[in-house]
Amino acid sequence: MILAIDIGNTNITLGGYADNKIQFISRLATDLKRTADQYAVELYDLVRLAGFSATDTEGSVIASVVPSVGTAIAGAVKKLTGTTPIVLGPGVKTGVNIKIDNPAQLGADLAAGAAGAMDKYPMPAIIIDMGTATTLSVMDKNGAFIGGVIAAGIGLTLNALTQNTALLSAIPIEAPKNTIGKNTVECMQSGLVLGTAAMIDGMVSRIETELGSKCTVVATGGRASQIIPYCNTKMQLDENLLLDGLIKIYYKNI
Secondary structure, eight states, X not given: OEEEEEEOSSEEEEEEEETTEEEEEEEEEOOTTOOHHHHHHHHHHHHHHTTOOGGGOOEEXXXXXXXXXXXXXXXXXXXXXXXXXXXXXXXXXXXOOBOSSOGGGSOHHXXXXXXXXXXXXXXXXXXXXXXXXXXXXXXXXXXXXXXXEEEEOHHHHHHHHHHHOSSOOOOOOOOOSSSSOSSHHHHHHIIIIIHHHHHHHHHHHHHHHHHTSOOEEEEXXXXXXXXXXXXXXXXEEOTTHHHHHHHHHHHHOO
């Protein structure tokens, strides 16, 4: 079994793969205060709950946008499996031609998503990753990563609204019945869910205009299933895109 671990600002996603097929997915909260030992205990329990053992692990690969947690998780995996994980960063082969001003600045999560999309979908492509931030990664007709867009995620937007206004409180993140809200909750839900969907539609349209061609549009990330149904853009929901990309990267580096 190969472990693929995607460490985001809010959640850590763990995928177990055998014969290039995903066997289980588990999630835990990203916590800057946890030590490698604490993460080792959690990973051990998650793997066991999935019906596997740490001794089944042949290797692992990690993408992290939280450096300190990435270090702790790498230490935890080494303790559990006795193997040294591949951690995405400079020097790791991704198979993606990165054509941005400073390729070393590309986030590990974006690189993993690009690797997964290049292997699974026609190019050019736009990858929408909806987590703590909402990112749009753009790949040209040759599969090169040429740039993208970063916006605040829907959770961050809601937090900003509730923390910086006196009369707005936290609400469920779900679509209202109508775009025109009839009360405060509906108005906020319209802005959050339908507004985010409209932003995605608009950015995809602008990107395709700049490229001069239609793109395959792929959505992933924890918030994607809440927003994508309200987009007008035709797109593919691929919840395992980053994990699949990590597995492709793993095999390029062993």
